[in-house]
Amino acid sequence: MSGRIREVVMESAVESFFVSLPYAAALWVVILLAVAIAGALVSLPTKAPAPPLTGPQADALRFAGEVAVAAERAATTATRCRAEWAAAQQKEHEAWLAYDEADRLAREGARAAAYPQMSRRRKPGENADRERWLHRAATAACRRREISIEQLNDVLAHRGWNPRLHPVVQEGLLRNAIRAHRLAQYEDAQKQEQAAWHESELAAEALRSLRAEAAAALVRAGVAGRVVADDQWFADQWSTAEMPAMAKAAA
Numbered sequence: 001m002s003g004r005i006r007e008v009v010m011e012s013a014v015e016s017f018f019v020s021l022p023y024a025a026a027l028w029v030v031i032l033l034a035v036a037i038a039g040a041l042v043s044l045p046t047k048a049p050a051p052p053l054t055g056p057q058a059d060a061l062r063f064a065g066e067v068a069v070a071a072e073r074a075a076t077t078a079t080r081c082r083a084e085w086a087a088a089q090q091k092e093h094e095a096w097l098a099y100d101e102a103d104r105l106a107r108e109g110a111r112a113a114a115y116p117q118m119s120r121r122r123k124p125g126e127n128a129d130r131e132r133w134l135h136r137a138a139t140a141a142c143r144r145r146e147i148s149i150e151q152l153n154d155v156l157a158h159r160g161w162n163p164r165l166h167p168v169v170q171e172g173l174l175r176n177a178i179r180a181h182r183l184a185q186y187e188d189a190q191k192q193e194q195a196a197w198h199e200s201e202l203a204a205e206a207l208r209s210l211r212a213e214a215a216a217a218l219v220r221a222g223v224a225g226r227v228v229a230d231d232q233w234f235a236d237q238w239s240t241a242e243m244p245a246m247a248k249a250a251a
Contacts, residue, residue, distance in 0.1 A: 064217035071210035078203040085196040088189070095189040099182035102146075106179040109172035131163035134170045146178045 138155040141147045155161050161173070 060217050060220045064214050067210055067214040067217060071207060071214055074203065074207040074210050078200070078207045081196070081200040081203040085193070085200040088193040088196040092186070092189040092193045095182070095186040099179070099186045102175070102179040102182040106172075106175040109175040112168065112172065127164045130165065130167060130170070133167050134161065134163050134174075137167075137171065137174055141174060141178060147174075147181045148184075151177050151181060 135156060138147065138152050142149065142152040153159075155177075163170075165173075
């Protein structure tokens with residue numbers, strides 16, 4: 001009986017061994033793969049750590065950071081100056097269009113006044129009517145900002161204006177006054193545009209100088225490649241967005 005029991009135990013042990021053998025083999029394969037991967041990772045070349053900065057390099061890097069901050073402020077100023085110049089340019093264009101229209105109307109009035117008027121005796125009070133017409137027309141033109149306050153005062157005070165002239169003649173003279181006022185506005189707009197252009201040029205030049213100084217400081221520190229790994233940064237430093245000379249040439 002005991003012999004039979006031993007046989008059964010031996011058969012169970014052998015059966016268990018053969019059943020667990022594939023699992024053990026798989027476990028060994030996993031262990032070997034893990035060891036191989038770890039060895040491959042260890043054998044990969046590692047990047048040597050960057051050497052510490054020297055005193056002059058640290059000073060140059062700190063100076064480059066200060067200049068970079070100043071360059072950012074200069075970029076904001078350059079952008080604002082460029083926007084002001086663009087607005088002045090638009091104002092100059094609108095002033096030219098207004099003057100061109102006033103010149104056209106004045107020339108039409110001059111052609112209409114070329115025909116001689118019939119000479120006849122004026123009715124009583126006609127001179128007063130003409131004067132009132134001139135004052136009303138000049139006041140309306142001033143309210144529309146077609147003539148200046150100074151020009152209106154000259155009309156009302158009859159300085160250089162004859163209120164007894166026919167309204168057709170007065171209208172032609174008033175159109176000439178409007179043209180003169182529009183021309184003065186255009187000339188003022190031109191001066192403002194040139195001044196805004198000059199300020200924009202100065203701001204752009206200051207920005208270019210600061211950016212160049214910051215880049216030079218990084219080069220002197222010998223850390224340009226280590227601090228700035230993206231080449232796009234260098235391209236941004238020389239962007240032409242704040243350069244009004246190139247923008248004006250393109251326009």
